[in-house]
Amino acid sequence: xxxxxxxxxxxxxxxxxxxxxxxxxxxxxxxxxxxxxxxxxxxxxxxxxxxxxxxxxxxxxxxxxxxxxxxxxxxxxxxxxxxxxxxxxxxxxxxxxxxxxxxxxxxxxxxxxxxxxxxxxxxxxxxxxxxxxxxxxxxxxxxxxxxxxxxxxxxxxxxxxxxxxxxxxxxxxxxxxxxxxxxxxxxxxxxxxxxxxxxxxxxxxxxxxxxxxxxxxxxxxxxxxxxxxxxxxxxxxxxxxxxxxxxxxxxxxxxxxxxxxxxxxxxxxxxxxxxxxxxxxxxxxxxxxxxxxxxxxxxxxxxxxxxxxxxxxxxxxxxxxxxxxxxxxxxxxxxxxxxxxxxxxxxxxxxxxxxxxxxxxxxxxxxxxxxxxxxxxxxxxxxxxxxxxxxxxxxxxxxxxxxxxxxxxxxxxxxxxxxxxxxxxxxxxxxxxxxxxxxxxxxxxxxxxxxxxxxxxxxxxxxxxxxxxxxxxxxxxxxxxxxxxxxxxxxxxxxxxxxxxxxxxxxxxxxxxxxxxxxxxxxxxxxxxxxxxxxxxxxxxxxxxxxxxxxxxxxxxxxxxxxxxxxxxxxxxxxxxxxxxxxxxxxxxxxxxxxxxxxxxxxxxxxxxxxxxxxxxxxxxxxxxxxxxxxxxxxxxxxxxxxxxxxxxxxxxxxxxxxxxxxxxxxxxxxxxxxxxxx
Amino acid sequence: xxxxxxxxxxxxxxxxxxxxxxxxxxxxxxxxxxxxxxxxxxxxxxxxxxxxxxxxxxxxxxxxxxxxxxxxxxxxxxxxxxxxxxxxxxxxxxxxxxxxxxxxxxxxxxxxxxxxxxxxxxxxxxxxxxxxxxxxxxxxxxxxxxxxxxxxxxxxxxxxxxxxxxxxxxxxxxxxxxxxxxxxxxxxxxxxxxxxxxxxxxxxxxxxxxxxxxxxxxxxxxxx
Numbered sequence: 001x002x003x004x005x006x007x008x009x010x011x012x013x014x015x016x017x018x019x020x021x022x023x024x025x026x027x028x029x030x031x032x033x034x035x036x037x038x039x040x041x042x043x044x045x046x047x048x049x050x051x052x053x054x055x056x057x058x059x060x061x062x063x064x065x066x067x068x069x070x071x072x073x074x075x076x077x078x079x080x081x082x083x084x085x086x087x088x089x090x091x092x093x094x095x096x097x098x099x100x101x102x103x104x105x106x107x108x109x110x111x112x113x114x115x116x117x118x119x120x121x122x123x124x125x126x127x128x129x130x131x132x133x134x135x136x137x138x139x140x141x142x143x144x145x146x147x148x149x150x151x152x153x154x155x156x157x158x159x160x161x162x163x164x165x166x167x168x169x170x171x172x173x174x175x176x177x178x179x180x181x182x183x184x185x186x187x188x189x190x191x192x193x194x195x196x197x198x199x200x201x202x203x204x205x206x207x208x209x210x211x212x213x214x215x216x217x218x219x220x221x222x223x224x225x226x227x228x229x230x231x232x233x234x235x236x237x238x239x240x241x242x243x244x245x246x247x248x249x250x251x252x253x254x255x256x257x258x259x260x261x262x263x264x265x266x267x268x269x270x271x272x273x274x275x276x277x278x279x280x281x282x283x284x285x286x287x288x289x290x291x292x293x294x295x296x297x298x299x300x301x302x303x304x305x306x307x308x309x310x311x312x313x314x315x316x317x318x319x320x321x322x323x324x325x326x327x328x329x330x331x332x333x334x335x336x337x338x339x340x341x342x343x344x345x346x347x348x349x350x351x352x353x354x355x356x357x358x359x360x361x362x363x364x365x366x367x368x369x370x371x372x373x374x375x376x377x378x379x380x381x382x383x384x385x386x387x388x389x390x391x392x393x394x395x396x397x398x399x400x401x402x403x404x405x406x407x408x409x410x411x412x413x414x415x416x417x418x419x420x421x422x423x424x425x426x427x428x429x430x431x432x433x434x435x436x437x438x439x440x441x442x443x444x445x446x447x448x449x450x451x452x453x454x455x456x457x458x459x460x461x462x463x464x465x466x467x468x469x470x471x472x473x474x475x476x477x478x479x480x481x482x483x484x485x486x487x488x489x490x491x492x493x494x495x496x497x498x499x500x501x502x503x504x505x506x507x508x509x510x511x512x513x514x515x516x517x518x519x520x521x522x523x524x525x526x527x528x529x530x531x532x533x534x535x536x537x538x539x540x541x542x543x544x545x546x547x548x549x550x551x552x553x554x555x556x557x558x559x560x561x562x563x564x565x566x567x568x569x570x571x572x573x574x575x576x577x578x579x580x581x582x583x584x585x586x587x588x589x590x591x592x593x594x595x596x597x598x599x600x601x602x603x604x605x606x607x608x609x610x611x612x613x614x615x616x617x618x619x620x621x622x623x624x625x626x627x628x629x630x631x632x633x634x635x636x637x638x639x640x641x642x643x644x645x646x647x648x649x650x651x652x653x654x655x656x657x658x659x660x661x662x663x664x665x666x667x668x669x670x671x672x673x674x675x676x677x678x679x
Numbered sequence: 680x681x682x683x684x685x686x687x688x689x690x691x692x693x694x695x696x697x698x699x700x701x702x703x704x705x706x707x708x709x710x711x712x713x714x715x716x717x718x719x720x721x722x723x724x725x726x727x728x729x730x731x732x733x734x735x736x737x738x739x740x741x742x743x744x745x746x747x748x749x750x751x752x753x754x755x756x757x758x759x760x761x762x763x764x765x766x767x768x769x770x771x772x773x774x775x776x777x778x779x780x781x782x783x784x785x786x787x788x789x790x791x792x793x794x795x796x797x798x799x800x801x802x803x804x805x806x807x808x809x810x811x812x813x814x815x816x817x818x819x820x821x822x823x824x825x826x827x828x829x830x831x832x833x834x835x836x837x838x839x840x841x842x843x844x845x846x847x848x849x850x851x852x853x854x855x856x857x858x859x860x861x862x863x864x865x866x867x868x869x870x871x872x873x874x875x876x877x878x879x880x881x882x883x884x885x886x887x888x889x890x891x892x893x894x895x896x897x898x899x900x901x902x903x
Contacts, residue, residue: 242791391838
């Protein structure tokens with residue numbers, strides 16, 4: 001089995017080297033021979049996908065067959081591992097996840113090479129660039145982190161099992177989503193670099209890659225949020241974002257990718273920011289590579305320590321080379337990237353995009369700076385320092401609030417120039433609504449002047465409300481005009497409005513989702529927690545809830561043994577649910593793992609929903625009683641709802657526009673005027 | 680080891696909660712909301728609130744004594760004593776939370792000390808106990824943090840201190856933001872001052888008010 005996998009990887013390397021070399025040579029000629037050579041390169045690229053896919057299938061089959069002669073399978077699986085996690089073995093360890101990276105890249109390359117007729121020359125450049133990235137990953141897979149390496153000595157009877165932290169349903173989805181995002185940015189990167197190298201005229205490369213970029217951004221968004229949800233649902237500390245270096249690594253390309261999605265509109269519509277957009281997509285790709293480097297190298301300590309190894313040098317060299325190539329062409333071909341128009345006013349959509357980009361990149365820089373400052377400190381001071389949550393919260397949160405303000409303001413500004421009357425007219429209703437929300441918070445007892453965290457929470461609430469009311473007012477305004485002219489009801493008119501300009505209104509829906517995510521985050525200062533050893537019938541009063549320990553017990557299955565508590569949750573004397581916080585002990589790996597239980601109180605208080613979050617902390621060995629930690633986390637469920645809305649908005653933005661609305665004629669239709677030549 | 684956590688819980692959730700006996704109750708709401716308020720202000724807020732409550736109680740005692748109402752005077756005395764008693768407890772609670780969130784667990788989990796929930800984590804249990812002991816001794820925050828740095832090294836502090844080279848960590852993001860704003864303003868100004876491209880055949884591009892009027896008209900006529 002391992003020989004087939006090894007052979008497939010070697011074949012894939014050979015094919016991608018051919019794809020790169022032949023494709024590269026074919027770019028220099030314009031005769032029929034060069035075209036034929038280019039065609040063979042394209043086919044080699046397609047065959048690379050088949051070879052990498054074969055390697056991936058072999059690894060999964062080996063996991064299902066419990067083939068512990070393969071060291072990777074021995075270290076990341078065991079006989080009693082459930083089938084879904086055996087499938088997830090492909091991305092559960094370093095070698096497998098690098099193979100998965102390579103497989104996704106080959107998959108993206110496969111689709112790209114099939115659609116080459118859109119623009120053969122540009123696609124040929126992009127194909128060569130993708131092949132070069134593919135070669136890098138296949139070199140690592142073949143020579144540094146081989147997934148089919150044979151376990152030394154006799155074949156073990158059973159594997160050491162999958163890391164307990166990874167044995168959670170979301171871990172079957174989270175890494176693929178994140179990787180689809182990371183890898184996906186290779187495609188717009190390849191097109192951008194290709195367009196720059198060949199001095200591609202116009203903005204067609206942006207139109208070609210727009211859907212790639214949005215789909216990739218959506219995958220990365222889902223990946224980042226699933227990671228946060230996994231941390232929330234598995235790590236058991238009651239939070240979802242710990243500013244861990246690897247979490248930061250996933251956020252950085254998301255931030256630059258988001259900046260790119262916005263600023264690229266300026267290039268499409270106004271022919272501006274061409275250098276900037278190139279730099280942004282290059283940065284996004286490099287940050288994706290950096291993210292993989294951080295996860296894999298172990299250069300910075302992280303909760304993702306399960307993936308550390310010594311392949312960091314490979315990544316550093318590759319990142320350095322890519323940076324050099326991109327910088328060279330950016331400087332050499334800068335004349336090709338001259339802006340076609342000028343900015344006319346500060347109160348315009350263009351300037352809002354500029355400031356939006358500035359703030360997104362400031363947050364990105366802060367995170368990058370904070371993540372790498374420990375290394376810099378060691379270099380300068382001779383010792384490392386920790387840059388943890390207090391740093392990021394204090395520095396990044398104020399900038400993020402400014403960004404939220406721009407999210408509300410930007411969409412209401414017109415391209416080129418916005419008049420003062422227009423700003424007043426568009427902002428009146430959202431601003432009043434947002435201030436009313438702030439007033440209500442104070443009325444309900446939040447004192448922003450007493451504590452910085454309350455101040456930030458209040459500001460975040462006001463700005464989120466501003467975003468939401470802005471989006472609603474935009475839909476209502478457009479909907480009313482269509483309803484008035486086409487005799488539809490307002491709701492149908494708003495759907496029609498959305499279908500007429502899916503990109504714009506899909507974007508508004510994404511903004512709406514972002515505002516909900518912020519609302520979910522702003523509940524953090526109001527969290528409550530209690531820890532208590534609980535005997536039968538013991539109670540914890542926390543917030544409006546009374547938690548009563550009904551019982552505690554234990555169980556066993558082939559994969560793990562577990563103990564759990566049965567906790568009845570009462571509110572106002574009424575039983576609302578029963579929860580089962582659990583602690584598992586995985587037999588193969590010999591590692592314990594807590595599994596928190598979460599109850600979102602949508603039925604009790606919809607808008608001000610809270611999570612009741614229970615953790616089985618452990619057992620008092622003397623009394624045999626469980627120690628339960630209870631958290632009340634207000635508003636957190638809105639984060640996940642916000643994500644769903646963001647994904648929905650992205651899907652809407654991906655749908656092509658429909659034909660403009662047909663307006664019913666209310667006056668006699670006149671015969672069209674004759675249009676002659678020269679009119 | 681878990682027992683020590685349980686003991687910590689008894690101390691942490693004051694008002695006598697977390698006793699191990701059957702039907703005992705934990706009450707978190709008051710102390711948690713107040714505790715959080717003091718989280719950022721390093722205990723000063725709670726101290727201030729508690730102190731003002733005590734002062735108000737003392738004032739009311741004097742007023743009641745002057746009016747000659749002994750029973751209410753007794754109630755007020757009990758209330759005052761309780762306020763002073765819990766003022767101290769709340770302050771320690773807040774300081775524990777504050778300091779516990781300014782330090783990292785040293786078990787390698789990469790979590791803030793009070794958020795490390797590793798089952799059987801010996802580092803965080805020991806560190807929490809040390810922190811409690813230091814607060815009980817009456818050491819100030821700086822002294823406590825210094826003690827932890829001496830024992831566990833500088834990485835135990837969760838964020839760079841505002842001293843020496845570490846200041847750079849705090850300054851750089853704002854320098855970057857300032858430079859970015861300057862750059863954007865420069866770009867905007869240079870774009871605004873850029874001359875319009877000349878058109879062939881002497882066609883004049885509308886400017887200023889004329890352009891604004893045209894725009895208004897275009898928006899009015901195409902507004903949907």
